[in-house]
Amino acid sequence: MQPLSLSDSPKSSSFEPGFRPFLSRWRSRSRFWIRLRHWEYWPFELVYFPIFVYWLWLSLKARSFFFFSASNPAIESGGLLGESKWDILSRIDKAYKPKTIFVSTKTDAEEVLNRLQKAGMRFPVIAKPDVGERGWRVKKIEKPDELRAYAFESPGDFLVQAYVDEPLELGVFYYRMPGQAQGTVSSIVQKEFLTVRGNGHNCIEELIGQNERAFLQLPALRERYGDFLHVIPAAGETIPLEPIGNHSRGTKFLNANHLITPELTAVIDRISQSIDGFYYGRYDLRCRSLADLQAGRTIQILELNGAGAEPGHIYQPGFSLWEAYKVLFRHWRVLYAISRENHRWGVPYMTLREAYRLWKKHSALK
Numbered sequence: 001m002q003p004l005s006l007s008d009s010p011k012s013s014s015f016e017p018g019f020r021p022f023l024s025r026w027r028s029r030s031r032f033w034i035r036l037r038h039w040e041y042w043p044f045e046l047v048y049f050p051i052f053v054y055w056l057w058l059s060l061k062a063r064s065f066f067f068f069s070a071s072n073p074a075i076e077s078g079g080l081l082g083e084s085k086w087d088i089l090s091r092i093d094k095a096y097k098p099k100t101i102f103v104s105t106k107t108d109a110e111e112v113l114n115r116l117q118k119a120g121m122r123f124p125v126i127a128k129p130d131v132g133e134r135g136w137r138v139k140k141i142e143k144p145d146e147l148r149a150y151a152f153e154s155p156g157d158f159l160v161q162a163y164v165d166e167p168l169e170l171g172v173f174y175y176r177m178p179g180q181a182q183g184t185v186s187s188i189v190q191k192e193f194l195t196v197r198g199n200g201h202n203c204i205e206e207l208i209g210q211n212e213r214a215f216l217q218l219p220a221l222r223e224r225y226g227d228f229l230h231v232i233p234a235a236g237e238t239i240p241l242e243p244i245g246n247h248s249r250g251t252k253f254l255n256a257n258h259l260i261t262p263e264l265t266a267v268i269d270r271i272s273q274s275i276d277g278f279y280y281g282r283y284d285l286r287c288r289s290l291a292d293l294q295a296g297r298t299i300q301i302l303e304l305n306g307a308g309a310e311p312g313h314i315y316q317p318g319f320s321l322w323e324a325y326k327v328l329f330r331h332w333r334v335l336y337a338i339s340r341e342n343h344r345w346g347v348p349y350m351t352l353r354e355a356y357r358l359w360k361k362h363s364a365l366k
Contacts, residue, residue, distance in 0.1 A: 183272060200234055
């Protein structure tokens with residue numbers, strides 16, 4: 001569903017001007033308490049501090065701070081930092097990925113539009129940085145002028161990907177020890193996009209205020225939608241607020257590990273083993289139905305993330321932090337084991353010089 005325009009509804013809601021400053025101060029304080037009560041919103045550095053300590057221990061055992069770089073020999077740094085999305089996507093069978101074009105820095109916007117036309121791609125499309133993380137600068141582009149603006153403002157290389165309009169978006173975590181014939185699907189997260197549901201009385205902004213997850217995104221939603229948030233949707237009408245399935249942008253992550261079956265593992269094995277040098281990571285994909293997923297039909301891989309990927313089901317609301325740590329520590333043990341095995345087979349660890357170069361390149365894009 002496309003967002004409404006202001007002209008679509010004769011009704012709107014307004015706030016008393018004098019009440020706004022008080023409301024704004026109260027909401028600002030309440031955001032703090034929402035985040036405090038739910039660890040899934042805590043700062044990355046805080047949540048990952050125990051994992052950082054464990055990484056130091058594993059680094060001492062491996063005699064390299066960058067042991068993880070050997071986990072996926074085909075992916076730069078193993079996929080923890082600075083890897084090219086285009087390079088990874090180019091290794092995936094075209095039957096399992098949407099049409100995508102690579103755009104180098106400062107390419108003329110008209111040239112980008114011409115390339116879209118030649119590739120047979122139509123709007124909407126998804127634009128995303130070739131090197132990026134956690135939904136940074138990922139945008140659904142609805143028309144040519146938006147793509148022109150994105151190309152002009154982009155600080156680095158980016159991808160334009162056909163929009164996959166399938167109803168299910170999932171993150172499927174997979175790993176396989178080098179030399180083994182079959183891998184393991186260890187995590188499936190199902191993504192529930194950020195929406196509000198109309199009741200015929202409240203405007204969209206008021207409905208957002210009634211939903212903690214949406215409320216945390218309110219400043220960004222105000223900037224994006226402006227006065228559209230004062231429209232009153234009809235009772236039962238669902239208003240999509242965020243088309244990008246990223247946790248940091250309000251998407252709810254649901255534990256879907258019950259979907260792990262031998263049939264699904266066989267499908268992901270088949271896809272993964274065709275990618276030379278890939279052993280550990282998470283597929284972000286869309287498909288038409290759970291039956292199609294199990295049968296390997298209609299699967300479209302949006303991204304493949306390597307050593308830096310997380311088993312996303314831990315962000316299910318109510319999932320305990322203690323259980324999340326158990327999952328994360330287990331995956332880091334697997335990452336270490338795969339990296340060490342690849343290293344024994346001659347895969348070198350990334351050097352300090354290489355790591356510094358990647359860090360500089362990554363930092364320059366922010």
